Amino acid sequence: MDCDVLICGLGPVGQLLALLLGDRGVATIAIDRAPAPYTLPRAAVIDDEVLRIMQSVGLDRAVLADAQVQPGASIVTAAGRPVEVFRSRTGPLGHPPLVSINQPSMERTLLAALAQRPSVEVRRGVALDVLDRRSDRVEAFVRPADGGPSELIRCRWLIGCDGAGSAVRARLQVPFDGRTAPQRWIVVDALVDRPLAKVPHPHFVGSAAQQAVTLPMSPGRHRWEWMLKPGEDAEPRLRPEAIGRAIAPWLDGETVEIERAVVYTFHTRTASRWRVGRVLLAGDAAHVMPPFAGQGFSSGARDAANLAWKLADVLAGAPVALLDSYEAERKPHVAAMQRLATTMGGLVQATDPRIVRARDALLHAIDGTRLQRWAATNVKPLPTYGSGAFARRPARIPNRRTAGTLFPQSDRLDDRLPHGWAAVAVDDLAASLLAEEGLPVHDAGADGAWLRDRGLTWALLRPDRFVFGAGRAEQIGPVCAAWRALAAPVGAVA
Numbered sequence: 001m002d003c004d005v006l007i008c009g010l011g012p013v014g015q016l017l018a019l020l021l022g023d024r025g026v027a028t029i030a031i032d033r034a035p036a037p038y039t040l041p042r043a044a045v046i047d048d049e050v051l052r053i054m055q056s057v058g059l060d061r062a063v064l065a066d067a068q069v070q071p072g073a074s075i076v077t078a079a080g081r082p083v084e085v086f087r088s089r090t091g092p093l094g095h096p097p098l099v100s101i102n103q104p105s106m107e108r109t110l111l112a113a114l115a116q117r118p119s120v121e122v123r124r125g126v127a128l129d130v131l132d133r134r135s136d137r138v139e140a141f142v143r144p145a146d147g148g149p150s151e152l153i154r155c156r157w158l159i160g161c162d163g164a165g166s167a168v169r170a171r172l173q174v175p176f177d178g179r180t181a182p183q184r185w186i187v188v189d190a191l192v193d194r195p196l197a198k199v200p201h202p203h204f205v206g207s208a209a210q211q212a213v214t215l216p217m218s219p220g221r222h223r224w225e226w227m228l229k230p231g232e233d234a235e236p237r238l239r240p241e242a243i244g245r246a247i248a249p250w251l252d253g254e255t256v257e258i259e260r261a262v263v264y265t266f267h268t269r270t271a272s273r274w275r276v277g278r279v280l281l282a283g284d285a286a287h288v289m290p291p292f293a294g295q296g297f298s299s300g301a302r303d304a305a306n307l308a309w310k311l312a313d314v315l316a317g318a319p320v321a322l323l324d325s326y327e328a329e330r331k332p333h334v335a336a337m338q339r340l341a342t343t344m345g346g347l348v349q350a351t352d353p354r355i356v357r358a359r360d361a362l363l364h365a366i367d368g369t370r371l372q373r374w375a376a377t378n379v380k381p382l383p384t385y386g387s388g389a390f391a392r393r394p395a396r397i398p399n400r401r402t403a404g405t406l407f408p409q410s411d412r413l414d415d416r417l418p419h420g421w422a423a424v425a426v427d428d429l430a431a432s433l434l435a436e437e438g439l440p441v442h443d444a445g446a447d448g449a450w451l452r453d454r455g456l457t458w459a460l461l462r463p464d465r466f467v468f469g470a471g472r473a474e475q476i477g478p479v480c481a482a483w484r485a486l487a488a489p490v491g492a493v494a
Ligand SMILES: Cc1cc2nc3c(=O)[nH]c(=O)nc-3n(C[C@H](O)[C@H](O)[C@H](O)COP(=O)(O)OP(=O)(O)OC[C@H]3O[C@@H](n4cnc5c(N)ncnc54)[C@H](O)[C@@H]3O)c2cc1C
Pocket: 008, 009, 010, 011, 012, 013, 014, 031, 032, 033, 034, 042, 043, 044, 045, 046, 103, 126, 127, 128, 129, 161, 162, 163, 164, 166, 167, 168, 187, 264, 282, 283, 284, 285, 291, 293, 294, 295, 296, 297, 298, 299, 300
C-alpha cells in the first residue's frame, strides 16, 4: 500500500483534510493536477465554524492575520436604505461569524502548514486518470498533467476533493443533480489603498435597475458583483472604463486597481452519493451553491472536519460503518446552506417590481425592531445533526438535543483538548466514572456553564467537537457503550 488516504485535489478542502489527517498521523498522499495553487480570489468570507476548524490545525490566528472581521451585512433597498440582515457577534464558538478573506492567501497559510506534516506527501502537476476500486483498496492511476506515463498509487481510501467538475465523481458515475441559475454575474476584484468609506461591510444592493453585491475582502482588497440582464452582452461591461464608471459611486477618494473581472454563473448541485465503497467526495466535488451566503468553502471545510476523524478512527480499527454517518450528517446541512444561499440570492436578484416592492416594504417595516435584531443574529443557526454518529440512548438523557450539536468553547477550550475523542466534566463523580471507561477527562472551564445550565455534569466530545453524548453520572455507562460500538477498534484495520 502506498498510503492510507489519497486526496485527489488540493484546493482548500483537500488542504484542510490533509492537515487534519496529518495531525492524526495518517499516511496521506495529496495530488493536484495544477502545478501551483490557484492565485485569483474566489471565496470572500468564512464563518466561526471554519475558524474553529482552522484553530484545530493551529491556524486560526494565521488566517485572521490576513482577514477582516465584518460587523454585519445589509440589504440596500430600492430606496437606497441599508437594512441590516446579519449582525456579527462572537458567539459560543469563540470566533467571529463573518470574516472576509483572500482565498489564495488563506491557501498559502494552509499549504505552508502542510509542509510541516511529515505523514502527508504533496504531489503537484499530476491528475487522476483511472480509478480501480477493490474490496480492500483503491488503485488510482495518475498521470503528469503535462503528459508522460501514468503511475499507480494504491491506497485504502480515496477522497475526491477535486472541485465542481470532479473527475472522481465522474469515474464513480455519481449524478450531480440540481440546477444552474439563469442569472449571470460580473465579479470584479480590486486592490484598494484603504477600506472604502461607503462600504464598511457587505452590501447586497436590491435596486430593480441594477442588482449588485459589494464587500470588503481581506485588508487591501474589495469586491463588486453586478447581475447582468437576460441576454446582455457582458463584454462591454468588462472593459476597464465601464468598470470604472460602475464603481465610481462607491468611492470616496480611495485608489482602486482592478485585479480581475470575470463572469460567473452559479450552480446549486449535490452529488447523489458521497461514498461509493472506499471512495468518498468532499467540498465542491460533493456540493456547490451560489455565493450569496458565503457558504461554499465553509461547507467543504465542515466536510473535511467531519470526515477526517472518521477516516482516522476507521484506519485505527473502528467499524467501517462509521463512514456512512459522514453523508448522513453533512448532506442535510449542506441542503440547509443551499436554501439559505438561494434565499439570499432571491432577495438581491429580484427584478419583478412587485416582488421588489414587497421585499422592501417588509425590510422597512422590520428595520429597527426586535424582530429584525432577532433575525439578523439567527439567520445562520449552528449545525445540529439529526442523525449520525451520536449516542441516541438512553431515551431519558435530559436535553437529548445536546447530542449532535457543537460544544461551545468560549475560552479556547479546544486548545486544551487533545486531538481525538475527549470528555469534559464539571464534577468529580462524572470525571472518575469517565476515566474508568478509559476516556481522557478534561475540565470544561468556563464552558462548564453550558452543561450546568442543562442539568448535565459531563459530555463526550467527538474529535470534531460535536457532542456525542452528554448527561449525568448514571448515563455514562450506556453512552460509553454506544461510543465503543461506534468508534472503538474492532480488530483488523480497514
Ligand atoms: C465568485 C465566487 C465567490 C465565492 N464566495 C465564497 C464565499 O464567500 N465563501 C465560501 O465559503 N465559498 C465561496 N465560494 C466557493 C469556494 O470558492 C469554493 O467552494 C471552494 O474553492 C471549493 O474548494 P474545493 O477544495 O472543494 O475545490 P476547488 O477549490 O475547486 O479545488 C479543487 C482542486 O482539485 C484539483 N483537481 C481538479 N481535477 C483534478 C484531477 N483530475 N486530478 C487532480 N487534481 C484535480 C484542482 O486543480 C483544484 O486545485 C465562492 C466561489 C466563487 C466562484
